[in-house]
Amino acid sequence: MKQWIIILSLISTCCLFLPTAASAIAVSPSRQTIVVAPGSKTTVEITVINDENENITVFPEIQSFEIDEQTGETHIVDVTDQKEWFHVEEETKTLEPEEETKFQIQITPPQQTEPGAYYVALFAKKQGDGGQISVGTRVGSLLFLYIEGKIHEQVTTEIFSTETNWFINDTLPLTLKYKNQGNIHSIPTGNIILTDRKGNEIQKEEINKEQTKVLAGGSWEREFIFSHIGIKYIGPLYVQANMNYGIEQKTVHNVIKIWYIPKMIITGVIICGILFCIGIIGIRYAKKTS
The missing domain is CATH 2.60.40.10 (Immunoglobulins)
Known part of the structure; x- marks a missing residue:
């Protein structure tokens, strides 16, 4: 007691x-x-x-x-x-x-x-x-x-996702939601890290920096936004959420994989494709008229 x-x-x-x-x-x-x-x-x-x-x-x-x-x-x-x-x-x-x-x-x-x-x-x-x-x-x-009774602490991940598994802009929104399945309030803390395919850190955000209490049976939900992601990070990226909670500092770990294809690259590919098609058409036209 x-x-x-x-x-x-x-x-x-x-x-x-x-x-x-x-x-x-x-x-x-x-x-x-x-x-x-x-x-x-x-x-x-x-x-x-x-x-x-x-x-x-x-x-x-x-x-x-x-x-x-x-x-x-x-x-x-x-x-x-x-x-x-x-x-x-x-x-x-x-x-x-x-x-x-x-x-x-x-x-x-x-x-x-x-x-x-x-x-x-x-x-x-x-x-x-x-x-x-x-x-x-x-x-x-x-x-x-x-x-009075046995303390039961359990916080689980309900949502950890982006809108799609690939993105073209330099901004990545992500939703994180935890559910308190225990019988006492908890304060989830930790961080979310965006890394490249080699594990190098790109950006980091703090989980629950306000120290909000999650009541028993309640939930905690926030949206995080990673911005100004450079073109050099084209390819697969990873988002890791590492959260601790409770008297014993239990850990919840989540990872998702997403693909970053910068809009500039897509635009360049489209332009190159158009120029290639124009070139092919021009070559064929030149052959017919020669």
Whole structure:
């Protein structure tokens, strides 16, 4: 358990903030990490402060969050199966200006819950006049919840390809996508190297230089562009992706082969072909008229 607390704390410390509209509600902490055994009970709390100049009524709201695989931004999604794990004693609280209160949230994962990481956003939401929800007025805290059990780290390659296996321009776009098949978040890092047929490096790009976290079950996808590839590299080229992830720094290695035929060469061949045909026609015409 101690290992999990250290891992999750480090990851959550440098990870993610909830995108929210400007609000007169303040919530703390901004993020927290807990480890819970299946079938056991634990309690977390969020502190809510009324920064307005009038009384307000607030209530807790629980949702999941995920990370966009292409932008790395946090998105809130509806809680499904995990919603039944959470229970709040007091559904609403009324606060005077500058007053603060705490919501106690009890978490009870079922005994049969599979080990792994779950990602939850704990919101405090303002209630408007007449009991209506005040749209856009909510602030949240990120909860990294891990259910005790065996750590399983596995990141696989879903996409590693170019549009075609040959290209004529001096620019080569390439798509790389990883899938986190494990039960804890991972940070894939490494590099992509473009080499010639002799293995000489042409260009290198860094994988995930933003250090984006890939949540359990999530994906990471980016497009890389190799540009200004010289005409001297005509022929077969190789793109190698070397990625490391996890506590044990596991490695994923991928290689693809592509052919570079510069447009200048193709244009030259076409011109030579045309000139050759013109020459043949000219020779035949000269023979007929002589």
